[in-house]
Amino acid sequence: MTTPLEPPDAPSERPVSGRPGRKLGPITSSVGSAHRAWLEPVRERYLGSGLTLSELSVRIMFAKSKLSELLRGIGLYPRWEAVQGLARELGLPSWPLYRLWRQAAFEAHKSSARVERCSENSTLSTAPTAPPLAHLAYRELVGDDCTGYAQVFLSDDQSDYAVSDTFDILWLCWNDALASPDLRRFAWEVLRATVLAKTPHLDGRPQFGTAAFDTAILQSLPAADHMDQIAESMELFNAMSRLPDHQLDVMVLRRLRGHCEEQTSALLGVSRATVRSDERHAVRFLESILCPPETEQDDEQSPLYPPPEIEGNIE
Numbered sequence: 001m002t003t004p005l006e007p008p009d010a011p012s013e014r015p016v017s018g019r020p021g022r023k024l025g026p027i028t029s030s031v032g033s034a035h036r037a038w039l040e041p042v043r044e045r046y047l048g049s050g051l052t053l054s055e056l057s058v059r060i061m062f063a064k065s066k067l068s069e070l071l072r073g074i075g076l077y078p079r080w081e082a083v084q085g086l087a088r089e090l091g092l093p094s095w096p097l098y099r100l101w102r103q104a105a106f107e108a109h110k111s112s113a114r115v116e117r118c119s120e121n122s123t124l125s126t127a128p129t130a131p132p133l134a135h136l137a138y139r140e141l142v143g144d145d146c147t148g149y150a151q152v153f154l155s156d157d158q159s160d161y162a163v164s165d166t167f168d169i170l171w172l173c174w175n176d177a178l179a180s181p182d183l184r185r186f187a188w189e190v191l192r193a194t195v196l197a198k199t200p201h202l203d204g205r206p207q208f209g210t211a212a213f214d215t216a217i218l219q220s221l222p223a224a225d226h227m228d229q230i231a232e233s234m235e236l237f238n239a240m241s242r243l244p245d246h247q248l249d250v251m252v253l254r255r256l257r258g259h260c261e262e263q264t265s266a267l268l269g270v271s272r273a274t275v276r277s278d279e280r281h282a283v284r285f286l287e288s289i290l291c292p293p294e295t296e297q298d299d300e301q302s303p304l305y306p307p308p309e310i311e312g313n314i315e
Contacts, residue, residue, distance in 0.1 A: 024053070024071055031073035033197035034107040037165055038100035041172040042083070043071055045090040060085030077108040080119040095129045096168035103165070131171050134178070138187070139167050145267055146191050148257050149249075153199040153208040162198050166191045185269030192245060206248075209237040212256060239289045240282075247282040250275055 024047070027039060046056065053071075057064040062082055069075045070082060083101050087094050098119070105115045130136070146166060150159035169190050170177055180186040199206045212233070240251055246268075253264045254275075265272045 022053075024068065027073045032104065032107050033194075034100070034104035034165075035073060035077070036197070037169055037194065038083075038097055038104060038172070039071070039073055041169060042086055042090065042092065042097070044173070044176075045092055046071060046086070049090055051089075056086070056089060059089050077105060077110060092172055093129065093131075095127070096131070096171040100165065100168050100172075103161070131167075132174055135167070135171055135174055138170075138183070142184075142187070142267060143167075145257075145259075145263075149191065149252060149267075150195045152212045152252050152256050153195050153206060154211050158198055159195075159211075162195045163191070166194045169194065182269040184266065188249075188268050192249060196245075205241040207241065209234050212237055235290060236286070239286050242289075243282050243285065246270075247278045247285075250278040251282050251286075254279055 024043070027036065027043070031039065051059075053064050053067055056062075057067050060067075060082070062070075062085060066075075066082075070078045070086075080098065080101060083097065084094060086092070087097050102115060102119075105118075106112075110118075131139075143163065146163045147159055150162045153159070154162055166187075170187055173190075177183050177186045196206055199208060201207060240248060243251065249268060250264060253259045253267060254261075259267070261272045261275050264275050268275070
């Protein structure tokens with residue numbers, strides 16, 4: 001499965017042998033992150049169904065040209081009736097899809113009245129339903145940790161939306177998640193993509209300093225030390241934004257959230273050796289920026305000084 005919220009215009013279709021007709025084009029670059037959140041799982045399910053656009057058009061009584069536009073995010077934001085028809089024919093759960101569709105409608109500047117009119121004849125498909133038990137259990141297991149990660153990048157309200165979207169997307173893709181090599185890794189990639197899609201970027205780098213200030217590190221400091229710590233932390237956050245995704249995740253979980261290696265390994269769905277390696281490479285990179293040889297400072301003064309639990313792991 002393609003990662004939700006992938007970069008604009010990246011082809012997300014898998015080749016389906018023997019499918020007649022014209023190949024479905026990529027999602028247009030103008031599609032917003034909330035719209036993309038539900039559109040990509042729907043496209044994935046369609047592309048794996050073996051159905052043609054013509055067959056699907058007949059089944060949901062929707063013009064083939066309009067259906068192609070809907071699946072590419074072209075034109076006006078689609079009404080719920082059309083999306084509901086796709087969900088029914090493709091076997092997708094309506095409730096998480098409706099929640100994502102509704103949120104994207106507001107992102108597209110649709111009024112509450114218009115959103116309600118678009119779905120007023122679909123009360124059965126918009127009624128809350130329970131997710132699979134395994135999905136519910138997994139959310140209870142990692143939900144707080146997902147929220148903590150999101151809060152490093154986003155405000156509290158935005159982080160709540162990001163985590164809610166993450167588990168709605170997972171619900172839509174739950175069978176794919178269970179069939180993946182590692183459910184934890186699959187779920188984390190969905191979380192990371194969803195959070196970073198909502199995070200402001202500058203020159204392709206996530207700008208998370210403002211949200212990350214509200215961490216346990218700052219909260220534990222005396223008020224008199226805040227200004228010095230804020231300046232030092234901003235420098236660190238700017239440097240961290242240049243890290244590759246997996247190294248950034250490890251540093252956020254280990255250094256900003258205070259997770260041990262075992263917890264980090266479990267959340268990311270990777271081995272503890274991978275966590276140690278990513279952390280070691282990240283620290284070396286950050287030290288080369290923050291503590292160059294000519295201005296190298298004592299370890300205890302460095303913002304990268306390792307917590308006691310991992311002391312000795314970083315070479």
